[in-house]
Amino acid sequence: MPKPAKMLEQRIDHFFSMPAERADRWRDVVAAARAWSVGRADQNAAEAAFAELGPIEGFHAFPGSALMARLSDRLRGGDAVGFTDLVRRVSAAIVTRDFKYDPAEWRTTEEVVDTPADVLPPTLRHGDAKRPYFEMLIVAPGATTQAADQIAQLRNLRRPEDAFIYEIVPVDSFEDAICAAIINPDIAAVTIFEGFNYASRHSAPVLRSVLSGLGLDGARAEDADLALLLANSLKRLRPDLDIYLLSDRQVENLAGDARSASIRRVLYAIEEPLELHLSVLEGIQDRFETPFFDNLKKYARRPISTFHALPLARGKSVFKSDWIRDMGEFYGINLFLAESSATTGGLDSLLEPTGNIKRAQEMAARAFGADHAFFVTNGTSTSNKMVHQAIVAPGDIVILDRNCHKSHHYGLVLAGGQPLYVDAFPMTEYSMYGAVPLRSIKKALLDLKAEGRLDRVKMVDLTNCTFDGHIYNTRRVMEECLAIKPDLVFLWDEAWFGFARFSPVLRPRTAMGAAAAIETWIHGSAAVEAYEKQQQELGSDPTVDELLTTRLLPDPRKVRIRVYQTNSTHKSMSALRQGSMVLVKDVDFYTVESQFHEAIFTHASTSPNQQLIGSLDVARRQMELEGYGLVLNAIEISLAIRRAVNSHPIISKYFHMLGADGMIPAQYRESGFVDFLAPDTTWASQVRSMHDDEFCLDPTRMTLVCGTAGFDGTEFKALLANVYDIQLNKTSRNSVLLQSNINNTRSDVAQLVRVLLEISNGIETRLARGGDGERNALAARVKSLMTDVPDLPNFSHFHEAFRQDAGRATPEGDMRTAFYGAYDATGCEYIPLHGDECNRRLREGPEMVSANFVIPYPPGFPIMVPGQVITEETIEFMRKLDVKEIHGYEKARGLKLLKPEVISTKLRH
Numbered sequence: 026m027p028k029p030a031k032m033l034e035q036r037i038d039h040f041f042s043m044p045a046e047r048a049d050r051w052r053d054v055v056a057a058a059r060a061w062s063v064g065r066a067d068q069n070a071a072e073a074a075f076a077e078l079g080p081i082e083g084f085h086a087f088p089g090s091a092l093m094a095r096l097s098d099r100l101r102g103g104d105a106v107g108f109t110d111l112v113r114r115v116s117a118a119i120v121t122r123d124f125k126y127d128p129a130e131w132r133t134t135e136e137v138v139d140t141p142a143d144v145l146p147p148t149l150r151h152g153d154a155k156r157p158y159f160e161m162l163i164v165a166p167g168a169t170t171q172a173a174d175q176i177a178q179l180r181n182l183r184r185p186e187d188a189f190i191y192e193i194v195p196v197d198s199f200e201d202a203i204c205a206a207i208i209n210p211d212i213a214a215v216t217i218f219e220g221f222n223y224a225s226r227h228s229a230p231v232l233r234s235v236l237s238g239l240g241l242d243g244a245r246a247e248d249a250d251l252a253l254l255l256a257n258s259l260k261r262l263r264p265d266l267d268i269y270l271l272s273d274r275q276v277e278n279l280a281g282d283a284r285s286a287s288i289r290r291v292l293y294a295i296e297e298p299l300e301l302h303l304s305v306l307e308g309i310q311d312r313f314e315t316p317f318f319d320n321l322k323k324y325a326r327r328p329i330s331t332f333h334a335l336p337l338a339r340g341k342s343v344f345k346s347d348w349i350r351d352m353g354e355f356y357g358i359n360l361f362l363a364e365s366s367a368t369t370g371g372l373d374s375l376l377e378p379t380g381n382i383k384r385a386q387e388m389a390a391r392a393f394g395a396d397h398a399f400f401v402t403n404g405t406s407t408s409n410k411m412v413h414q415a416i417v418a419p420g421d422i423v424i425l426d427r428n429c430h431k432s433h434h435y436g437l438v439l440a441g442g443q444p445l446y447v448d449a450f451p452m453t454e455y456s457m458y459g460a461v462p463l464r465s466i467k468k469a470l471l472d473l474k475a476e477g478r479l480d481r482v483k484m485v486d487l488t489n490c491t492f493d494g495h496i497y498n499t500r501r502v503m504e505e506c507l508a509i510k511p512d513l514v515f516l517w518d519e520a521w522f523g524f525a526r527f528s529p530v531l532r533p534r535t536a537m538g539a540a541a542a543i544e545t546w547i548h549g550s551a552a553v554e555a556y557e558k559q560q561q562e563l564g565s566d567p568t569v570d571e572l573l574t575t576r577l578l579p580d581p582r583k584v585r586i587r588v589y590q591t592n593s594t595h596k597s598m599s600a601l602r603q604g605s606m607v608l609v610k611d612v613d614f615y616t617v618e619s620q621f622h623e624a625i626f627t628h629a630s631t632s633p634n635q636q637l638i639g640s641l642d643v644a645r646r647q648m649e650l651e652g653y654g655l656v657l658n659a660i661e662i663s664l665a666i667r668r669a670v671n672s673h674p675i676i677s678k679y680f681h682m683l684g685a686d687g688m689i690p691a692q693y694r695e696s697g698f699v700d701f702l703a704p705d706t707t708w709a710s711q712v713r714s715m716h717d718d719e720f721c722l723d724p725t726r727m728t729l730v731c732g733t734a735g736f737d738g739t740e741f742k743a744l745l746a747n748v749y750d751i752q753l754n755k756t757s758r759n760s761v762l763l764q765s766n767i768n769n770t771r772s773d774v775a776q777l778v779r780v781l782l783e784i785s786n787g788i789e790t791r792l793a794r795g796g797d798g799e800r801n802a803l804a805a806r807v808k809s810l811m812t813d814v815p816d817l818p819n820f821s822h823f824h825e826a827f828r829q830d831a832g833r834a835t836p837e838g839d840m841r842t843a844f845y846g847a848y849d850a851t852g853c854e855y856i857p858l859h860g861d862e863c864n865r866r867l868r869e870g871p872e873m874v875s876a877n878f879v880i881p882y883p884p885g886f887p888i889m890v891p892g893q894v895i896t897e898e899t900i901e902f903m904r905k906l907d908v909k910e911i912h913g914y915e916k917a918r919g920l921k922l923l924k925p926e927v928i929s930t931k932l933r934h
Contacts (some may be wrong), residue, residue, distance in 0.1 A: 045661045045771070047085075050077050051116040058109040068103060075100060075112075080227045083169065084205035086160045086192035087124040087131070088115045090172060095133040125158035125190075156190045157313070159650075160211040161305060164202045164255065165218035168195035182302040189309050199255050200225035200232060206259050206266065207529070210654025214267040214305050215259055218294060219252045219274070253284040260287035262529040264394065265649050267308035269301060312649040316381035316388070318639040320371045325362035329370070335632075338364040363635055375400060375633045376625060385642045392649045393526050394537040395590070395608035399625065400641045402633040405520045405605040406432035408591040410439060411628050412516050412607060415621035416589070417442035420830070421483035422837050424469050427820045428458045428886035429488045430518060431912075434878060438844045438891070442483070445469055445837040446820040449491075450690060453817055455728070456758035457884055459689065460495040460720055461487060463502055464573055469835070470509045471569055476832040484514040489536065490522045492755055492885065493762060494726030495689065496531070498719050499539035501576070507543075507584050508577035514587040514611070522723065523592030523606070524659070524767065527652035530715055531723070536590035540610045547581035556580050587611040597766055598652075600644040601637050655767035662774060663725045663765040667702055669778045670729070676781045679734035679788055683760075685714075685722045693719040725765045732759025732810035734788060735803050738883060739908060749780045757883050758907075759810040815905035818888055818898045824874045826931040827892035842931075843892030843923065847876035852927040857919040858903055867897050871925040879913040879920075881906055889913070895920070 057074035060066035075096070082093060092115060099108040114130070117123070124130040163175060172195040179193060194212060196202050198221055206212055225232075256268045268287060271294040272279055280291040290304050331338045340361025343353040353361065368374040373382035382400065389398035401408045409432040417423060419441030425433060427446040437444050447465045449458040466485065473479050485506055490496040499517065506513050517536035525531035525538075532538040546552050556578045563571060590608040594600040611617070648655070667682045684700030698714035700706065701724055714721050731741040738756025745751040745761075755762040763777075792799050823831070823838025831837050847853055853876050856863050866873050872894050879889035881903070888899055903914075914920070 045658075045665070047078075047081065048116075048120055050074075051112075051119055053077065055109075055113050055116045058105070058112050062105040062109040068100075068105070071105075071108065072100060081204075081208055084194060084196070084201070084208050086194050086211070087118065089131065089176075089192075091133050092131070126155045156188065157309075157650075158211070159189065159191045159213035159309065160194050160209065161191050161214040161216060162194045162196065162202060162205050162209075162212045163216050163218070164196055164199075164221050165216075166197055166220040166222070168197045168218075168221070170197075171195075178298055179302060182299055187306055188313070189306055191305065196221075198222040198225050199251060199258075200229055201227075202255055203258065203262070204229065204232065206263055210651065210657055212266070213650060214269070214308060215256075216269045216271060216301060216305075217252050217255060218271050221251070223251060253279075253282065253288075257284060257287050263653055264532075265312075265392075265527065265653055267305065269304060271301070309650070312388075312392075313646060314388070315639075315642040315646050316384040317373065318385075318642040318646075320373075320381045321363050321635055321639045324365065324371050325359055327370075329365075331365070331367075333366045335364060335366040337361060338366070340364075360636065363639070365635065366632060372635070375402065375638060376629055376631065377622075382638065385638075385645070389606060389641070389645045390608070392645050393523075393590075393592075393606070393608050394541055395610050397609040397614065399607040399609070400638055401605040401607060401629065402603060402637040403605075403628075403630060404603045405518070405591045405593040405596075406430070407628045408605045408607045409433055409516070409518060410436040411621070411624040412589045412591065413437060413440045413442065414624040414627060415617055416514050416516070417483055419841075420481065422473065422478070422481045423483060424466060424485045426461050426487050428491075428884075429486065430520070431878065431880055431887060433486055433516075433518065434840070434887055434890060438841050441841045443481075443831070443837040443839055444890075445473075445482075445835060448819045449495075450693075451817045451819075452688070453814060454811070455683075455730070455760050456814055456817065457493055457760075458491075458817065458886070459493070460489075460491055460497055462693070463498075463505060463719060466502065467505060467509065467573055467577075468569075470506060471572060472835050473832065474509065475569075476835060478832050478835065479510055482510060482513065484516055486516045486518070488518045488520075489534070490519070490525075490723045490726070492521065493688065493728060494723040496522070496534045496721050496723055498721075499534055499536055500542050501719070503539060503543060503588070504579055505577040507579035509572075511579055511583040512585045512587070512613075514589070516589045516591070519590050520593040520605075521596055521726075521764075523594055524597035524648070524652070524656050524725075525723075527648055528656045528660070530712060531656075534715060534721070536588050537608055537610060540586055540588040543584070544586055544610075547579075547584050547586075552581035585612055587613055594641055594644050598644040599640070599647050599767070601634075601640040604637050604641045604644070606641065652767075659725050659765045659767050659769060662769045662771070663727055664701055665771065665774050666727060666763065666765065666777060669774065670781065671702065673778070673782070675785045675789065676778070679785050680781055681730050681733070683728040683730060688722055688728065689718075689720050694721070695719065727763040727765070728757075728760050729763055730760045733807055734784070735806040735810070737810055737907065744784075745780065751777060751780060755883065755885070758814060815902050816898065817884075818896070818902045820890075821894050821896045821899065823892045824872060824894050824928060826874075826928045838892055840891050843874070843876070846923060846927065846931070847891060847921070849927075852924050854922050854924050855915075855918040855920065856922060858900070858914075858916075863900065863920070867900065871928075873920065874923045874928055876921045876923045877913045879903075879911065881908050881914075882910040882912070883908060892923075895922075 054071070054074045054077075057066060057071045061068055061071045082088070096108060096111055096115070099111060118130040168175070172193065175195060176193045183190065191214070194205055194209065196205055200223065202215070204225065206215070252270060252272070256270060259266055259268060267289045270279065270285070270288045270291045272291065273294040276291050276293050279285055285291060289308055292301060292304070329339065336342045338361065340353055340358055343349055343361060365372060373380040375382055378386065386398045386400055389400070390396060401411070409430065413433070413436030417437065417440040421442045422445050423437060423442045425437070425444045425446055426449060428449050434444070447461045447469055449461045452459055470479065470482065473482055487497060487502070489499060503515055515536065519525070519536060522535065525535050533542060559575075559578050563575065588610045591605065592608065593605050595602050595604040670676055670680055670682050684702070685694065686699045694714065696710070696714045696717045698710060698718060698721070701711070731738065736744070737758060738761050742753060742756050742761050745753065753761055753763055788803070792803065822836055823840070827839045827843050828837070829839070856866065856873065875889040875891060875893045875895055877891055878887045880887050888902065889895060
């Protein structure tokens, strides 16, 4: 995002970069103060830097009005040394977060001695436990002028036995409350008093356009309605917030208002503040609780004798050994004390939870906006297979992205479902695919309907977001598909996107976020009217083209919301590897619940890892209590990387990050959004893109083009890992994928930029010394990587032998029969990829039919599936591949095919 406007202009609605920019501005004040104190600059420079802090400091509890007033006094009084000392202490406390744990940081007296910041996180310091800190937003008339009294009153209520500690952020308007909730990730609770203003005292034009676009403009609302509107607006932006409403009117009526559903508790305003204080602490405790992890810690502290089949439990076989004691010393004693194969004694069974695992899953469902949540300890590959087995019966048709993770294809083999593959838009230049256009999905459904086979369609299965960051307009996809078949089930593989729940910008594009929005719409008063109006406009017999080009609305009276979301909790949250969840929002779940549990019994281990389960529990706690700020930081990190790479005069000559315009064709960006760093991009334009565009880009996923530097993706990934200790996941022919996450810091950004500069300087030196020969060699290499790229192969078709109950014009097939047909080794043959026989078969036949999945890495999706006819397009792509890892293909033996006579026999029967 562009750098925020000058704070002197009082602009407070540039949100994405606020937390990091805030720390930077405080450091700028420190630098200006130091220069003033040693005579290198005058007082005016320090005053200008201090003024840059602007009104956003009022949206944070620290440093607070007292310290800010003290700083202003020293600045106006010309006390350069005193101002420098105090501003240095405040800035250091903000960066290190010491103010959360050290009361001395809040003092304005000279008693505080400025000491070097401790390099350890506060929770690791001094050997004592620190109470978790949060901030509470108070929205009330005159809150900013009466802040000192409110703060003092609530501080006096603190007790040593309180599990948490909090400070107050006072504001007196609707707009300032929204700004504070967005800018300040430490806010975990909100208390609303009626009678506050709507408009901010500061300039906020972008905020106003965003609120209006989201339907949150309450400028003309009455006091009571404005309070409820604010509560619901805050909950919509940040579901993690506990909201309390204080009123001096008929609180029982407010509590019974349907619009009060987002409010945790309604209180009578003149009651003793202790009730509010205790309610706030109870609300945080409700999210802080981790039922399984808490019990696992208690279990580890008990003296237990184990007579079950798990020698590792309690660690005696490890710590008493002369040969493997180093493993115990490496992992620590708690890992072994917390191991058990028992499901009693305070623990629970993952397969049939009735105690703390059940409670932990219920809390996860609440956190992620689902009706049900299920923990999975062997990855999202297993989560996907569970959903397929539970929902899909043999012969059911599943509309499936051909480029999805292989677990979906294998899930269909196991379930016996018939895939109808739909292709994503190609990004040939970068040897990758995007996402599946909605038009293709609708056409598949309409084709099936035309053949009278719509009843066979059970599920639409898509990846959101894709590995490379393409995000679907999930609500639009589901609404338009439900307009054609109102009982469709949706499986959204959000393996890489679980964190998005905790971003107000990304949440509407998640499966659970979109399902909730559709649920709200179908129960609204305008839904039936909107549907009936569209039906009148379409007429009784609309053409296929009219249906494909119309943004279809479903009949709200017939819609069944049946949505499943899988997320790799370990990929974007603080869970151990293989920790995954299945989230369910299915009004008909009761009809499939027994078979869903059968799927769990089929795929889940009967000996799940306790630490994995505990980490899923803890990951949920963290995201509910600080996920908003962590995700905001991940977005800031990615924007900093994009800016640093694309604007650097040397790095940008050889490397560049692709923007939305490079990753998504213009026809799918209806809003006209170009990129996060485009000069005219604002928070409002980003929100508009997320709301309107068919596809948008996850800002945390960054495609770095390295082919322009002469590196293929695999080679560059190895260079970064082996030489510079920088790890990343995915590569393409000429790019690598970087992913920022909640673990990254700005130090990581600095290291990446340093390394890219070193590599770029090396190229510069090599070109300067090598002359025309070196330049020509680089140009040829770049041309081979960036221009001479192979066309991406689309799915061809299933052989007729595996389409015997398929439609005439629809491409589904029986992949399961082909897959198991290859189990008979005598019915298979191998043909070398390179050679005359392969060419002859392509020209003359008989057709070559794949006996198995063939998955090259990259691009990481099946270019052949069992029963698929292999075409020249696929063969040419394979021959041009220069990757080492191709699952399902043995170079020494060649392509594994089903023999023609086996296929002929299948056709006859």
